[in-house]
Amino acid sequence: MDELNRICKDYENEITDFLRKIISIQSYTGEEKEVAKTIKQTMEQLGYDDIIETEYGDVIGVLGDGNTTILIDSHMDTVVVNDADQWKHDPFGGDVVNGKMYGRGASDMKSAIASSVYAGYFAKKMGLLTGKTVYVSASVMEEDFDGFALKNIIEKLPKKPDAVVIGEPSDRQIALGHRGRALLEVHTKGVSCHGSAPENGVNAVYEMSEIIQRVNELNNTLYKNEGQHGSVVLSKIESTAVSLNAVPDECTIYLDRRLANGETFQVIEKEMNTLIEGTKASWNVYDALGRSYTEKEFAMHSFMESWAMDPEDPITVAMKKAFEGATGEGSKLFHWNFSTNGFASTAKGIPTIGYGPGIMKCCHMKDEHCEMNDVFDATRIYAKFINEFNN
Numbered sequence: 001m002d003e004l005n006r007i008c009k010d011y012e013n014e015i016t017d018f019l020r021k022i023i024s025i026q027s028y029t030g031e032e033k034e035v036a037k038t039i040k041q042t043m044e045q046l047g048y049d050d051i052i053e054t055e056y057g058d059v060i061g062v063l064g065d066g067n068t069t070i071l072i073d074s075h076m077d078t079v080v081v082n083d084a085d086q087w088k089h090d091p092f093g094g095d096v097v098n099g100k101m102y103g104r105g106a107s108d109m110k111s112a113i114a115s116s117v118y119a120g121y122f123a124k125k126m127g128l129l130t131g132k133t134v135y136v137s138a139s140v141m142e143e144d145f146d147g148f149a150l151k152n153i154i155e156k157l158p159k160k161p162d163a164v165v166i167g168e169p170s171d172r173q174i175a176l177g178h179r180g181r182a183l184l185e186v187h188t189k190g191v192s193c194h195g196s197a198p199e200n201g202v203n204a205v206y207e208m209s210e211i212i213q214r215v216n217e218l219n220n221t222l223y224k225n226e227g228q229h230g231s232v233v234l235s236k237i238e239s240t241a242v243s244l245n246a247v248p249d250e251c252t253i254y255l256d257r258r259l260a261n262g263e264t265f266q267v268i269e270k271e272m273n274t275l276i277e278g279t280k281a282s283w284n285v286y287d288a289l290g291r292s293y294t295e296k297e298f299a300m301h302s303f304m305e306s307w308a309m310d311p312e313d314p315i316t317v318a319m320k321k322a323f324e325g326a327t328g329e330g331s332k333l334f335h336w337n338f339s340t341n342g343f344a345s346t347a348k349g350i351p352t353i354g355y356g357p358g359i360m361k362c363c364h365m366k367d368e369h370c371e372m373n374d375v376f377d378a379t380r381i382y383a384k385f386i387n388e389f390n391n
């Protein structure tokens, strides 16, 4: 595989230019049109066998037509920049300083797009595609709707993947999974009346206050669990009253509940029923509404269970070999703290593993950057993974 090192070396400038180009195109969630076009063009120029586009605007490059099917997924949307004046480098400039490229999406996760697009190309160039079908996906809207796009992609692909690689940044470690995520709403109703005589009404916010206490207590209890634990936070509260001189008749709180292994819907259902016990409140799972750049509207049911791959699973073993072969270093396994599109593939029972260039603590931060050497290494790691993984 010295051949792979040589080819990758030859293409370092081209990979760098491609990454700079896609960083320079702003692509906030639901606004990925231009970056999608550029990624598609690059796949065409690199001689991808086919390119599939979904109704939501995802771009999936196809290579080979063998039986073992591998999907490498990166999302092309980023979080917004609202602190540009505090950045040392233009967030859409792609400046390279001391081997680091700066810009929104450098770590989360346009570097993985660059690595995976070129890894597919190298795999083809080197003849590593015998018996393989490789899908390289650049997916939409992950930041607000993690799992939604990838679920749809998997359902639309001609072949169901045997392995999915999630390219979110992993600090040169292999990610075996992450906690699940549920967004929950709790509602209380009151009786509106004039604010000058509140005794005539029922205040929906006061009805909620007992529940808010319980949310905080629940979070403290969850932290007492050994090992991986769930968490819950009240992330938003809203109430409606006919005016500022009236008793509010409705109150809603939103809970961001992170789910440990084994915290299924049944577990959360019981927990939520206990949370509102003795009150007149109701609760439900939040349906997040979205609209893609292709102008398709959708609702995403916000309940995704945690996932964790076995360290001895063939997909883990293949990724370890790929990492060790490409870097000459020993591999480390860990679990992400954040959530990813991996929800979608694992919910469909597809073995899924995480590895991506980029620095986790840079995500969503000013001066986001990535090490270009990590990008080149990830390119070779993905190419080797394509070679190593067999169904």
Ligand SMILES: [Zn+2]
Pocket (backbone or CB within 6 Å): 075, 108, 109, 142, 168
């Ligand atoms: Zn991300």
